[in-house]
Amino acid sequence: MTEQGFVKNNINQLSAVYRIVDFSIVQFLLFFCVGAHSIEVTDPYIIVGLIGSLSFILFAESIRLYRSWRTGSSSRLSLYTFLSWFFAVFVVVVYLFFSKMSDDLSRLAIGSWFLGSAFCLVGWRMLFRLYLYKRRRKGLNSRKVAIIGLTSSGFRLATEFANHPEIGFTLSAFFDDRDNDRLTPNSKFFSKLQGDIATGIELAKQGKYDLVYIALPLAAQKRIESILRELGDTTVDVHLVPDFFTFNLLNGHLSHVGSIQTISVYESPLSGLSSFAKRLEDLIGATLILSMIAIPMLIISILIKLDSRGPVFFKQKRYGLDGKAINVWKFRSMTVADNGSVVKQATKGDARITKLGALLRRTSLDELPQFINVLQGDMSIVGPRPHAVAHNEEYRKLVDFYMLRHKMKPGITGWAQINGWRGETDTLEKMEKRIEFDLEYIRQWSLLLDIRIVFLTVFKGFINKNAY
DSSP: OOTTOSOOOOBOTTHHHHHHHHHHHHHHHHHHHHHHTTOOOOHHHHHHHHHHHHHHHHHHHHTTTTBOOTTSOHHHHHHHHHHHHHHHHHHHHHHHHHHTOGGGSOHHHHHHHHHHHHHHHHHHHHHHHHHHHHHHHTTTTOEEEEEEOOSHHHHHHHHHHHHOGGGOEEEEEEEOSSOGGGSOOOTTTGGGBOSOHHHHHHHHHTTOOSEEEEOOOGGGHHHHHHHHHHHTTSOSEEEEOOHHHHHHOBSOOEEEETTEEEEOSBOOSOOTHHHHHHHHHHHHHHHHHHHHHHHHHHHHHHHHHHHSSSOSEEEEEEEOGGGOEEEEEEEOOBSSOOOSSOOOOOOTTOTTBOHHHHHHHHTTGGGTTHHHHHHHTSOEEESOOOOBHHHHHHHTTTSTTGGGGGGSOOEEEOHHHHTTOOSOOOSHHHHHHHHHHHHHHHHHOOHHHHHHHHHHIIIIISOOTTOO
């Protein structure tokens, strides 16, 4: 084994072509926008064009935009492309500010270039991706795959290949050392069993496969290491699919401790640029929303004072990011304020709920003050809903992986809520389903997913018969 281990990053074989196309698009659009406004292309425009192109490529390189996206999502590819161009625009604007060259350029032409490049850089990737998808569905540009281990993980992996022909992976064979009577038959893939693992390794050495996936249980660590060493004598791409990670890997990726490679198991998807993007989304969204709901919040505050005695706002301790306690703000909807070691969930017909409080809870208007929590940085607009500390302590003992929902900031709305898991969790199954959707959100997080959740919340998330 080399000092860096067996694992390496997936590199796009067309990355050089991608860079050339990106550079050409940015340059062409600048000249087009300048010419469309009947302006002469002078040295300042050429300099700005070069700065924009090179900044885009350098930032794209840093976030691995030029890696292979064969198995990556279109939404994430679009996001990475847009963020790379956003960075390039920022560099250009900073350059123009400090060089005082902006007076020599047409703001309309430069603005058109900024906008047009964003659409074209994303657009050409999506069109090329569709072209590749069509070719792969026809069996072209396909890669032959072998799976070592006729296991449940192997079956699930094979099913993904079968259900997504556009990624261009063709399952050629399974290999397993166990006798047939010890194998779990699967009518769809059992016929793909072509022999024992030694046979598979020998065929891989002969160049029969492009990729080999090892789908053995973690308990077979020594066997996996032996297989990896033997496959080190081949040129095929080798991927490890341990059964443990099939369900429980949360935003896994490679990292290093010195020269040792590690795989993250439980980790937040927000770090670096993605964390900045999420925070920017929250600041812009919360500011816009608070400016629109300021008067309604004032009216609600007056109505609460007229409806019952007590404060307008209710502050409750809940768990935030990394399980740290935060104070969550809500409009008071009850005659009492439970915030101790034991918190009784609101139920249908609960006598503690005021007349106005029932309406506020049913329409989610009692949650509006939490946009202040968003501005403070304790919450996000979208994320797992925060639970009372007492409920956290109860359910973390009953629901597997419960505390992993705190790998992201709690949200005002979330993936679980728009899928119907909102309101009273009077059974363990309801809480388990809510956690299931919370963890799915964390695994699949993207800015586009956040926008989708907000959109769905507006149309179906505010009114809920289960919100008591």
